[in-house]
Amino acid sequence: MFSPPATPQDQPNSIMAPRGVKGKPKAKAHQDSGRILKRKRGEEQISDLVKQVEELDLKASLKNFSDLPLSEPTASGLSASHYKTLTDIQARAISHGLKGRDILGAAKTGSGKTLAFLVPVIENLYRKKWTELDGLGALILSPTRELAIQIFEQLRKVGRNHHFSAGLIIGGKSLREEQDRMGRMNILVCTPGRMLQHLDQTAMFETNNLQMLVLDEADRILDMGFQKTVDAIIDHLPKQRQTMLFSATQTKKVGDLARLSLQEPEYVSVHESADAATPSTLQQHYTVIPLPQKLDTLWSFIRANLKAKTIVFLSSGKQVRYCYEALRHLQPGISLLHLHGRQKQGGRLDVTTKFSQAQHAVLFATDVVARGLDFPAVDWVIQMDCPEDADTYIHRVGRTARYERVGRAVLFLDPSEEKGFLNQLEQKKVPVVRINIKANKQHSVKNQLQNMCFKDPELKYLGQKAFISYVKSVYVQKDKETFKIKELPLEEYAQSLGLPGAPRIKFIKGDDAKERKNESWRMAHMSSDDDSDAEKKDKKDEKEVRTRYDRMFERRNQGVLAEHYSKLINDDGTMIDNGTKDVSKDVDDEADEDADFLSVKRRFTAGDENLGAASGSDSDSDSDSDAEKDTTGVKKVHIAGQDPLIIDSKRREKLLKSKKKLLKFKGKGTKLIYDDEGNAHEVYEMESEDAFKAKGDANTQREKFLEGETERTRQADIEDKEVMREKRREKKEKRKARERAEIAAEAEEEGDFQGLSHLPHVPFEIPGSDSESEPEPRPSKKQRVSGDEEPSKAPKSIETLGDLEALASGLLG
Numbered sequence: 001m002f003s004p005p006a007t008p009q010d011q012p013n014s015i016m017a018p019r020g021v022k023g024k025p026k027a028k029a030h031q032d033s034g035r036i037l038k039r040k041r042g043e044e045q046i047s048d049l050v051k052q053v054e055e056l057d058l059k060a061s062l063k064n065f066s067d068l069p070l071s072e073p074t075a076s077g078l079s080a081s082h083y084k085t086l087t088d089i090q091a092r093a094i095s096h097g098l099k100g101r102d103i104l105g106a107a108k109t110g111s112g113k114t115l116a117f118l119v120p121v122i123e124n125l126y127r128k129k130w131t132e133l134d135g136l137g138a139l140i141l142s143p144t145r146e147l148a149i150q151i152f153e154q155l156r157k158v159g160r161n162h163h164f165s166a167g168l169i170i171g172g173k174s175l176r177e178e179q180d181r182m183g184r185m186n187i188l189v190c191t192p193g194r195m196l197q198h199l200d201q202t203a204m205f206e207t208n209n210l211q212m213l214v215l216d217e218a219d220r221i222l223d224m225g226f227q228k229t230v231d232a233i234i235d236h237l238p239k240q241r242q243t244m245l246f247s248a249t250q251t252k253k254v255g256d257l258a259r260l261s262l263q264e265p266e267y268v269s270v271h272e273s274a275d276a277a278t279p280s281t282l283q284q285h286y287t288v289i290p291l292p293q294k295l296d297t298l299w300s301f302i303r304a305n306l307k308a309k310t311i312v313f314l315s316s317g318k319q320v321r322y323c324y325e326a327l328r329h330l331q332p333g334i335s336l337l338h339l340h341g342r343q344k345q346g347g348r349l350d351v352t353t354k355f356s357q358a359q360h361a362v363l364f365a366t367d368v369v370a371r372g373l374d375f376p377a378v379d380w381v382i383q384m385d386c387p388e389d390a391d392t393y394i395h396r397v398g399r400t401a402r403y404e405r406v407g408r409a410v411l412f413l414d415p416s417e418e419k420g421f422l423n424q425l426e427q428k429k430v431p432v433v434r435i436n437i438k439a440n441k442q443h444s445v446k447n448q449l450q451n452m453c454f455k456d457p458e459l460k461y462l463g464q465k466a467f468i469s470y471v472k473s474v475y476v477q478k479d480k481e482t483f484k485i486k487e488l489p490l491e492e493y494a495q496s497l498g499l500p501g502a503p504r505i506k507f508i509k510g511d512d513a514k515e516r517k518n519e520s521w522r523m524a525h526m527s528s529d530d531d532s533d534a535e536k537k538d539k540k541d542e543k544e545v546r547t548r549y550d551r552m553f554e555r556r557n558q559g560v561l562a563e564h565y566s567k568l569i570n571d572d573g574t575m576i577d578n579g580t581k582d583v584s585k586d587v588d589d590e591a592d593e594d595a596d597f598l599s600v601k602r603r604f605t606a607g608d609e610n611l612g613a614a615s616g617s618d619s620d621s622d623s624d625s626d627a628e629k630d631t632t633g634v635k636k637v638h639i640a641g642q643d644p645l646i647i648d649s650k651r652r653e654k655l656l657k658s659k660k661k662l663l664k665f666k667g668k669g670t671k672l673i674y675d676d677e678g679n680a681h682e683v684y685e686m687e688s689e690d691a692f693k694a695k696g697d698a699n700t701q702r703e704k705f706l707e708g709e710t711e712r713t714r715q716a717d718i719e720d721k722e723v724m725r726e727k728r729r730e731k732k733e734k735r736k737a738r739e740r741a742e743i744a745a746e747a748e749e750e751g752d753f754q755g756l757s758h759l760p761h762v763p764f765e766i767p768g769s770d771s772e773s774e775p776e777p778r779p780s781k782k783q784r785v786s787g788d789e790e791p792s793k794a795p796k797s798i799e800t801l802g803d804l805e806a807l808a809s810g811l812l813g
């Protein structure tokens, strides 16, 4: 299955010793021969290992890592990390991996899939005597940066005694900074977005020697959100390679296998033997709670479990933020944390570390945490919002009951979701048991939240955003059997969040879409103090046909600020001037202006030559000979050779009387000259030859003309440039303002529902490559050859980004 690496690599993966010993001092020669011996021994060991792997019986039942033909550095790395017994998936997948076979690995959450691919990755490169010069040998893709970090940490642990260079690429640094080091990496753990950017833009980064591609959480990486990126990455990779796909919810979609050019893949699944898709040590419950009571129930749960470690899943980052902020204000007596896709990388890493280390804490999170993350000793997984499908459910609950530990999970379902979602779980063989919440144990926080939102507009704003994003998340779900937006009591839900009412959401369409279209107009009139007036208007409106423009002019902000906006406008739709001036009582002229604004009647145009005549003949009296009313009562003035001019306001009527005011309608006069015959000519006529000659000879005149024009052009250029500069300045200012607004909005904005899109560009990290951090020194050539390098230290725990950066100097261990 392996294609031999293209670069020469006769040497073992420690650096080659110098060849010639002739003519050197005795001690040196002795040293060199020692090295040669050592190298020979190393090569012999590798050949033995190759043989053992070839002879490995794929059907043999394996119990411990020591039953596998592994190199000494890997075996010692595993034992130093306290890994001794193989899990089911490891026992079945590693031997296939060692033999270089393509694998589709499926096993329950927390069953040790990470080692099932890491061990073959390290071992296969070792047996191929991979060195820095060989470039990238293995690429491991993860859908989230947290998971990538975790995989990288595990790689460091078990690979601590190897000399491969390994990098973690999850974004965050400048591309250039990363580019310098990309070419030197043997194993990369990365998220798809930035990887593709490097494949496209980093000249030094070569993948044509790649031996292995691993997709952790493969079904997620291959789904719609990542599709384009992953396809483009695969286009850059050699077709001849080993590919390993792992997930707790693995699929065997033929299309995916074709996309990855899998060659007779081995489907290693440890689900089939078991009756459930979830770990047997996991107790799974669901409870049916109407949406407006969910937050109360969650609060009561937290208060009753202050000595537990809990993850609470919500469907959007905005909900995560609101729940976190709101419950934090209520001081539950346990530390609260929150994690979602839009947080900055440093913050996310901090939260992950804090929650990993905490004994008792509650983590509010989106599905960014659902897959792969291995937080130690989580007692409870609460799903406040129904997950989008059974697979997401399986991954979420899989954050507890990991590797033979016990754990409990509770799913909150609105009555409208119960039937549809339970069906889905049944199909996936997920055993859930219904539990009921004791009414006397439930405490309501509604009033407290309403008080808090009243006092703190920012909290209220977060609540409104959370409400909208929740409704949106339900609205976009494909499974309409489970997610029925019309059956949700949204008004009560909004109140349960502490909001005075449900913010209007424009995207809710349905049978009443038309009705809703006119809703905005009706809303405007609802804010009127005089109900009878509004009624009259409504009745009148029923008869009138409302156009798109009518609606446009009447439209009010229907969203979060609708109420506030309504207070700022009068019944007639005009703005209140600082609360003092009632615009509706304005003078006729202004009313006319409004009428003019909406009117589409023909107006006077500048240059109407008979305007003077019109004004002269026009009078304010109805008996004026030129003015008449048509059948609709519109006053018109007839002027010979013109369309009738419409007098559509008193203002215009006054205007027509004032000659002075009418001047502005007249076009500028044209200057004419008259010849002897009395004919009118434009001024630009050729002057006579004599007159021309009188001004000097032609050349002098031409030069003078050119000089004048050059100067004029120069001046115009200067002016133009100044205008351009000004425009650029303005543009820059606008862009900056927009970017600032976007950044602020992004902080609020969520979008990390896992089903919607792939993660935004995950920042890039190549540990040990930061100028601010001191990389761990790589053992010297001498140390590596003689084998007297310092005993490997157990990796430090990563607490900050800096730690992470300082961890590897491009070397494992």
Ligand SMILES: Nc1ncnc2c1ncn2[C@@H]1O[C@H](COP(=O)(O)OP(=O)(O)OP(=O)(O)O)[C@@H](O)[C@H]1O
Residues within 6 Å of the ligand: 082, 083, 084, 085, 086, 087, 090, 107, 108, 109, 110, 111, 112, 113, 114, 115, 247, 248, 371, 372, 373, 374, 398, 402, 403
């Ligand atoms: N052979 C083993 N012996 C002891 N512990 C192990 C072994 N293999 C894995 N573990 C531990 O089990 C835990 C879960 O492993 P891992 O994260 O690889 O699970 P997973 O199957 O990838 O889960 P998920 O599907 O959620 O991604 C980790 O803490 C890991 O250190």
